[in-house]
Amino acid sequence: MLQSDVPIRVHANWRPLDPGVLGSAGPATYSRNFAGAPLTNTWYPIALANRIAGSDLAPNSVDINCNFSSVFNNWYFGTDGNPPVNQYDLMSVVLHELGHGLGFTGTMTVNNNGVGSWGGGTAFPVAYDRFGVNGSGQQLVSTSLFPNPSIALGQQLTSGTLFFNGTAARIANGGASPRIYAPSPFDPGSSFAHLDEATFPKGNPNSLMTPQIGTNEAIHSPGAIGMGVLQDLGWTFTTAMMADDSDGEKVGCCGTGKSAMMQDLKMPDAEQARLVDAAVELTKASVDQDDPKFYEQLSQSLMQLKQARSESIPVEPVNDAEESRRVFQPMRLRTTTPETERISVADDPVWRDNFIKWLSLPRRDRLRIWGGAPVLAGEFEHCVAVGGGGRFCCTGTLVAPRVVITAAHCFHLGCIGSRGEVYFGLNSNNPGTGRVVACKCVPHPDYKLSTDEHDIAVLILDQPVTDVAPCPIATPSQIDDAFFLRLAGFGLTETGRSGRKMQVEVVVASNNCSSSSHQSTFGCKRDREIVAGGNGLDSCNGDSGGPAYVDVGGRFLLAGATSRAAANSQRGCGDGGIYVRIDKELEWIESVVAAEGLSIACDSEDESEEQSNSGSVKKE
Known part of the structure; x- marks a missing residue:
């Protein structure tokens, strides 16, 4: 049905997602000003850009990233479109997510202050953004009407009266622009990038690209409107559905783009509430803590209940000049351990105890590097x-x-x-x-x-940096007392991209080590390194050398540097990592620094005796 001379590559993952989210997807990257681009300075989803250009513009990258929830045990894997009353139709969800990856996605967003914006940090909207209009037919990307960013734009995006004003989509909808989903408050991952749920409910032939799907619901066709939207974006089909309209507007002529949010497909609110309640009860359950499955379930519940809602973040668009800088090297090492010695981090009794302590902390966002949540301006500048x-x-x-x-x-x-x-x-x-x-x-x-x-x-x-506060180094007892670490780094996330500064909290395991790293369970060196992470919370390639902080009264102090994956890891990232203790290397570090006539800072608020013994002083 869909035509492209360039193969479309899809990277799909099973992984825990937010409560009630069945799947999420988006273009892996974008391109603009390529040969044949209908509009200059316009971002196109890479699969669509490849089709228009007739060549692969990003040969070393996938085209679409998809995630499907691994925490539900009631998926229907059949392909006949007849899921049981208590199961979700996987094929419908897959087709929905592929629609987002092909370009049925936008960058419109509204922050907590009601300010709307588009472009994801660039000056250009994505192709889908160009077609968004309000009830008066005014384009949302018109900065003369709705400055970018502005509260005025935010009000439009939560008005409930937004439409997709593409020619092919209008024809498919009987001449009227189809309504798109625009609830108040703004729903990240769902608002703007879906057809309206109430207008196209279950059973409607155009309901594939609405934001929700229930059990016993299946739809295996994009419908005339869904195909019309894709045609407006620039796709062609084996059998032409639409033609130019009477005023000569070229179907699919318009497109823009930049990084799109990964768009979510959800279950209905009532079902979400039921599962969230069940997850809360699971975290309160009094069960045998020696059962590894309990901790695995508990971890999944935590990730659903306490992850930041902004986990699905815009992917960074690239043009040819930028692509040359996106060289990823596997900078986090991995060691090996005999199969007989491999255990899950969740099986480690110290990790279990620390995990329970971590759960008891006041509610906070549980942010991940592996999976992706950005550091904000002013945070972790060091x-x-x-x-x-x-x-x-x-x-x-x-x-x-x-x-x-x-x-x-x-x-x-x-x-x-x-x-x-x-x-x-x-x-x-x-x-x-x-x-x-x-x-x-x-x-x-x-x-x-x-x-x-x-x-x-x-x-x-070569030159001092005086406007960024250096990070103090934690004392030995501060490191010994820590049961979780905060990591930061620029490495790989589950979207397949790297380069954004991210953060994560990881639970500390036992230093189940021997003097030789390759003869121990986790592959670390006893008392000189820290093992932490696992169950999908981790650092990854490109985070090497990055900070592992301890939280001392809300102050983040440097405890370690990212070294490598734990030796028991079954995959490159997500199963836990090893971090070099800075205090154990401090004597050598200070000797190098002193040779340059410089000094570094240890924590000055606690354990002054240990600090003075280390010979470290703050540089004035």
Whole structure:
């Protein structure tokens, strides 16, 4: 039905999603100003851009990212469109998500202050955005009517009267622009990027692209309106459905784009409430804590109940110039452990106890690097990207105006040479958005890739950075007392992208280690490294060298540097990681820093005796 001379590549994942969310999807990236682009300075979903250009514009990337919820056990896997009364039709959900990946998605959003915006940080909307109009036919992307950003735009996006004003979609809807979903308050992941639920309910032939689906509901066709929307965006079909309208407007001529939100398909509100209540009861259940399945279920419940609603974030659009900078190197190492010694982090008794403590903390967003939630402006400014030549593939921490700590394997694997660069900002894919400072790299002389020991390096900046507060180093007892860590880094997320500064909280496990890293359960070195994470909460490739913080009274202090995946990991990311304790490497770090006539800061509010014994002083 859909025509493209370029194969469309889809990356699909089973993973825990937010409460009531069955699936989410979006284009993996976007392109503009390519050969044949109908409009200049307009972002097109990469699969559509490839079709229009007649060639693969991003040969090293997938085209569509899809996620499907792994926490439901009532999926219907049949293809006959007859799911039982208590099951969700997987084929319907898959077709819905593919629609988003093909371009049925926008960048319109409204923040907590009611301010609406589009473009995801760029000056250009996505193709779908161009067709959004209000009840008076006014284009939402018209900045003369609705400045971007503005409260006026936010009011439009929550008005309940928005429409898709494409020619083919209008014809399919009997001459009227089909209504799109625009509830109040704004519903991230659902608002604007779906047809209206009430207008196209269950049983309507155009209900595939509405935001909700119930049990015993199946629809395996996009319907005439869904196909019309795709045709307006620029897709063609084996049999033409629509033609140019009477005033000569070219069908599918209009399109814009930038990063789109991953769009969600949900279950009805009543079903969401039932599952959330069940998950809450599960977290309160009094069961045998020696049962590993309890902790696995508990972790899934936590991820659903306490993840930030903004987990699905815009993917960064790319043009040809930007794509050349998006070089990803596997910078987080992985060791191996014999199968007989492999255990899940959730089986570790220390991890279990710490997990329960973590659950008892006051409610907060549980943010993940692996899965994606961004650091906001003003947060963790001392977390920096590390690399060279404008390409950044590791992470580090500013501990003095001219001193950054990172991982030695970043040097040994070629991410940074004896000379390199450090990026201060939120998105290392666009270095111009922040500041880049040249540096020299001093890796620990005893580090070897074969043993992993002393995976630490010091970067000496050519110029001091005086407007970013360095991160104090935690004392030994502060690290010993921690039962969870906060990580930050620029590495890989589950969307397949890297370069944005992200954060995550991970629970600490036991340092189930021996003196040789490859002869221990988790692959760490006893008392010199920390094991933390697992059950989908983790650092990943590109986060290497990045900070592992302890939270001391709301103050984040540097406890460790990201080194590698735990040896028991069954996959590259998501099963837990190993973090070098900074206090155990502090003597060597200080010797390197002192040779430059510099010093670094330990925590000054607690354990002053330990601080003075370390020889560390704050640089004035």
